[in-house]
Amino acid sequence: MDQKLKEKIDQGYILCRCIVEIAGTPKSHIEKTIRLVVENIKNEGKDVILKSGDIFKTKEVEMKDVKKGKLYSTYAELELLFKNMPILIGFCFDFMPSSLEILEPEDLRLETKEVAGLLNDLLAKLHGVDMVLKGLRAENKILNENASNLLRNLILLALSGKPKTLKEVSKIIGIPEKQLEPFIKVMVDKGKVILKEEKYSLVK
Numbered sequence: 001m002d003q004k005l006k007e008k009i010d011q012g013y014i015l016c017r018c019i020v021e022i023a024g025t026p027k028s029h030i031e032k033t034i035r036l037v038v039e040n041i042k043n044e045g046k047d048v049i050l051k052s053g054d055i056f057k058t059k060e061v062e063m064k065d066v067k068k069g070k071l072y073s074t075y076a077e078l079e080l081l082f083k084n085m086p087i088l089i090g091f092c093f094d095f096m097p098s099s100l101e102i103l104e105p106e107d108l109r110l111e112t113k114e115v116a117g118l119l120n121d122l123l124a125k126l127h128g129v130d131m132v133l134k135g136l137r138a139e140n141k142i143l144n145e146n147a148s149n150l151l152r153n154l155i156l157l158a159l160s161g162k163p164k165t166l167k168e169v170s171k172i173i174g175i176p177e178k179q180l181e182p183f184i185k186v187m188v189d190k191g192k193v194i195l196k197e198e199k200y201s202l203v204k
Helices: 003-010 027-042 085-095 112-158 166-173 177-189
Strands: 014-024 048-055 059-061 071-082 099-104 193-196 199-202
Touching: 003 014, 014 027, 014 085, 027 048, 027 071, 071 085, 085 112, 112 166, 112 177, 166 177, 177 193
Parallel strands: none
Antiparallel strands: 014 071, 014 099, 048 071, 059 071, 193 199
């Protein structure tokens, strides 16, 4: 260990090795993003010091469920000095490294007040994340309800004339038969639509 690094460790800094991973598409965007992430880490200030870092070659990720397009992944392996444990935990929340290893010091000593502070910070961040997730769930529920109402109205409009087969309704609305069938079935069950001889019609 060099003298400057030893001095930082003696001052209470924590030396870590971490991996920050990025995945997505297109390839050029992923490569640009990982460079920006490393640059942002460099600019964290004196509380986070980038000792060394390597960005590895971008690779295509095999995705069985993805029929169209390609997914790419790259990562950076970094050695960082953190001023203290709260700064380290804050970094983990901000940059979400996929793995982290504490290299120095071998033993970490934390006072009860420090542990309580860390736990409270952690709880505050978790509550924040929980609030965001609840908001997203509520928005998603509203979007799903609106989409269902819109589709129901489209089905009613498609059936406003003569009786039609599922294929005909699908062609009018522009939604595949397999995706459309469950919605029409619900409308049949609720008595809004009649199915007779493989043709759907409105209840008069």
